[in-house]
Amino acid sequence: MPEKLTFDAIVVGAGPAGISAAIVMARSGLKVMLIERGRFAGSKNFFGGVLYTHALADVLPDYWERKPPFERPVTEQGYWFLSPDSVMRVMHKSQHYQKDPAESYTALRSGFDAWFAQQAVSHGALLITKTTVVDGIRDAKGRVIGVRTDRPDGDVYAPIVIVSEGVNNLLTQKLGLMKADLPPRLIALSVKEYIGLPAKEVETRFNLSGAKEGMAIDIFGDATLGLPGTAFLYTDKQGISIGVGLLLEEFVHHKLKPYEVLARFKNHPVIKPYLAGGETLEYGAHLIPEFGYDRMPDLAADGVLVAGDAAGMVDALHREGTNLAMTAGRLAGETAVEAHKRNDFSAGFLKGYRQQLESSFVLKDLKQYRRMTDFLDSTPHFMSTYVNYLNDAALRYFSAHGLPKRDMEDNIIKMLFQRRSFFGVARDMLKLLQGMRG
Amino acid sequence: MSDTKRIWVLIEQEEGKAHPVSWELLGAAQRLAAELPGAVVEGVLLGDGVEGIAAEAYRYGATKVYLIDDPVLNVYRNAPYAYGIANLVKKYTPEIFLVGATTLGRDLASAIATRVATGLTADCTELAIDPDKHILAATRPTFGGNLMATILCKTQRPQMATVRPRVLPSPTPAETGAGELVREPLGMTEADVAVKLLKVIPTDSGEQVDIEYADVIVAGGRGLGAPEGFKLLEELAELLGGVVGASRAVVDAGWINVSRQIGQTGKTVRPKLFIAAGISGAIQHRVGITGSDFILAINSDPNAPIFSVADYGIVGDLYEVLPELINQIKAQRAGHGAPEVAHA
Amino acid sequence: MHAIVAIKQVPDTSNVRINPETGTLIREGVPAIINPYDAHAVELAVRLKRQFGGKVTVITMGPPKASEALVECAEQGADRGILISDRKFSAADTLATSYVLARTIEALMAEGPVDLLLFGKQAIDGDTAQVGPGVATRLGLPLISYAVGVESFDPIARTGVVHRRTERGIEVLQTTLPALLTVEKEIAAIERAPLADVIRAAQYTPEVWSASEPVAFDVAKIGIKGSPTIVGKAYTPPPKKAGAAVKVAEKGVASTVTEALAKVKAAGVVKI
């Protein structure tokens, strides 16, 4: 009979949330087991690619000395509004972004997560890879006391388990922390390619002066066939990350294949030249939770805490996720450390984690944008109508030579109401405002 | 004898039958000899009662055959073969020594090279004489066919290489040929050999498919529509002396065994002819097939990415195209002889 | 029973990319794995250990990073891992590699008896299949390459019966021990390691041997000096250009197929 494997804490999933929790707990001297199903941390993970350093610094104050494998600092960012044949660009470049370390960086997760997990190991956490947690272990009173992995003799015990398994939160559901399965209306599916190009090419095409400049662009409109969703294009060291995301339901409803949506986007006359000659080095699809503040699972129960995507902590509007995950992971870790000090792992004590999240940007932001998904859901034409309108209006504006300016302006306004009634526009704007203000 | 440069070829035989790669190598050796002043082409033959094969070797261009004929050599075993040949090498100091990259040849060549402390280039696909240095330039694929490397052996002799069967053309043998037979003793007895062959279980032609090494692969994807579609592919594969492969989509769907899966998470294949039927050609699939000599793709979608790597494409319904293909091949066969893999 | 397994860490060739400008390998971002055949060799060794008792030692010559591969072997159940690593070993061809491995094995044999030496059939980065036979030759031990099964293994009587795959079928061979086997994947299916082994491995640090300690290797026989073969030139095979396509809809199925068949024949790859 093999010996019972026991740790002070178990972390399920080595993404930004889980690794942050592991670092915090290991640093406090807890015996931490960090379990990852991939071959190495990051092997299964990808994102669009912008990482925010504020949350990283909170977890690892000396992160900069530890040489994180970032791609490029983001020194210019903004939005492109695509119509089928035009683009309206709203970009922001500022001296303020030019500092070391910068506020945000583009990154590739296979490298970043592996590095980040290594920091947990150097703090004393035990990282176990190629191992999937298949269920929780509970005692007679229903308290979580460990996890079951898919390995032979694979049970492992700890008084506290931090679940940071990402969007596909099967364990969260098995533990009864989330009542229903995720509805496709509240999950986005994003497909992305990482396209390799020589650094020189990346810099010339995006007008960057060198490796210390980078661009992050979110793209709306025709990129997603006018459906509610977003696309992105970020510059990496030697390549470009490009992707598009739509609510799962849209894929199903419009019978779209994710890859085809991306292929179409890549072929857009505005986008294509940026990618020319590049080689697709990575291709993948990943879910993004958009269930928002109101449908989050319970964040704490007896012996267990949930952090990151597993709890739906994504601010899709600002494409933030990793920073919410790191912050939540850190707070979960701190809560676990405190629980050990008091030897109290009850839901009653662990609920303090949620309160801390409420007073951080994590739940404040999620609360503010709680109606964003609903807004897009109830205003499906929003992207196509207004983005196309913006482009057409710009065309009128810039090419109406010889026409009295007054007439041109009237024309532009009329164009809008030909597409949508006055009240329709008013309603859309009101809803948008509600979505943004919470 | 000092200026004579011997180019040696191992005449590989089992059960008294020469392996055709031996003749391919004799052909190559003659081409090399033409570039190398003072070079002669000679064969090396080991076995038990195999003298008759020497005559064949003369017809393929060997001017001399070194023969070790001994009961210990009745079946191939590494130690006595390597021992015998290493002694020949030490005595006659060949300049170049070519061996077929077969199971036997690769096992043996490495042991010989180690015994005589020389360099050995494995599994070559091209041989040439470097025009400046007058040495063997042996080219081989590495990293799953992603890179070609030309290997030289500057200091040690002989320069050894194993060469893949069927990548070099097979010469037509002369009607008659004569050469000199040089007999040498083995100098080893059965008691010196640690490995004994108890028996051979012949390969059954059943499920033992080795798609990685197949010369012809007929692969199917989701475009087959149903698992029954594979029957059609099997018929075509059989006709061409090939095997059936598959995309991951149909393996995942349970239409066919995972041993047939080709691509990033399946097998990398390098057949001479790859037929892709109803496969879209996703990048994960394509990486597994780009080493193929000729890709024929059949897909109803003209924009399917498989066409970007195909040497020839047919835009159409595979259920129309494949039966027609089978018919036309059968019709042509009725006119000509039996199918065979070309030595080209 | 003591089995020594030689393993190599290799780039996962299904992910290999080549820099088209320099013709060199882009190792960045390409995951390194245990050479697949070697992992099966480790599995066989671990199984024999479970059956007969004893221990499994895994050795590799490679850069410091290769130590990861030894840790993975420890997960599989290996007891000891030795990384033979030194700048002086770099650019070794198979002759120099087999010298280093053979001397290492000799040193281990001096510590106590060894019954079995296991190698992969070939390493997928170079596909040479030369190192195993080279080591057997240097050590003067019986060699069975392309082994697919162990029918019997008797460390007391010091004999074993091994199945070997050749073009004509399966050879059933009897050998004395110690013997050196190079193995195919069928030799032993890889089972998932128990969690406790994975935990133990995560805390295990393999030994590192240098070119001088604890074995003093002959510097003339290692690394680039000990390697008679050199890479004269490396290049990417020219990328395949998409060939023409014919449309059934335009030409009708019969003539489309005739045309395609003619193309296949013209390419001369197979006789139709």
Ligand SMILES: Cc1cc2nc3c(=O)[nH]c(=O)nc-3n(C[C@H](O)[C@H](O)[C@H](O)COP(=O)(O)OP(=O)(O)OC[C@H]3O[C@@H](n4cnc5c(N)ncnc54)[C@H](O)[C@@H]3O)c2cc1C
């Ligand atoms: C296309 C796309 C673009 C994005 N862009 C951005 C961006 O620009 N900026 C940003 O900040 N965020 C972005 N995000 C969001 C961000 O990626 C996530 O919010 C963040 O990764 C969440 O971190 P996490 O640790 O909660 O989960 P993950 O990063 O998903 O990590 C979960 C880990 O758990 C492992 N795991 C899962 N189940 C198990 C199990 N049962 N047992 C063991 N291990 C398990 C997984 O393998 C994985 O490693 C983007 C997401 C996508 C999909």
Ligand SMILES: Cc1cc2nc3c(=O)[nH]c(=O)nc-3n(C[C@H](O)[C@H](O)[C@H](O)COP(=O)(O)OP(=O)(O)OC[C@H]3O[C@@H](n4cnc5c(N)ncnc54)[C@H](O)[C@@H]3O)c2cc1C
């Ligand atoms: C990490 C990862 C690893 C992967 N590894 C592999 C791998 O190793 N191997 C692999 O194959 N895939 C792999 N895939 C999956 C790969 O991305 C594709 O999904 C898969 O190859 C598609 O298989 P398919 O071409 O059979 O199916 P589909 O993409 O559905 O294509 C079917 C094709 O058949 C055509 N068609 C339909 N009907 C007909 C007809 N009557 N006549 C002619 N044509 C017809 C269609 O036009 C279509 O092009 C992997 C994916 C990922 C993400």
Ligand SMILES: Nc1ncnc2c1ncn2[C@@H]1O[C@H](COP(=O)(O)O)[C@@H](O)[C@H]1O
């Ligand atoms: N550097 C190395 N260190 C340890 N073992 C090796 C090394 N190189 C090759 N081998 C072993 O030799 C086998 C054949 O390799 P190769 O001859 O390179 O194809 C591999 O499967 C390994 O078992």
